[in-house]
Amino acid sequence: MAEILHGLKGRFILSLNDRPEVREIFARFDFQEVTTSYSANAKSAKRSAVELLIGG
Numbered sequence: 001m002a003e004i005l006h007g008l009k010g011r012f013i014l015s016l017n018d019r020p021e022v023r024e025i026f027a028r029f030d031f032q033e034v035t036t037s038y039s040a041n042a043k044s045a046k047r048s049a050v051e052l053l054i055g056g
Helices: 002-006 020-025
Strands: 013-017 030-038 047-055
Touching: 020 047
Parallel strands: none
Antiparallel strands: 013 047, 030 047
16 A cells, blocks of 8 residues: 555545554655544443554
8 A cells, every 4th residue: 555655646634543554654755743542332332543644
């Protein structure tokens, strides 16, 4: 996917979990860390996580 995105003539934004492997694979692109909350429904406990917005 990183190679395909690198070959795009336009711009893109991709959101993935902040993992060392993701940072390594997409190292040539710009990163922005964002915090998000995961919940399956309104009654469930919410869990916060850091995701990466990857852009080019």
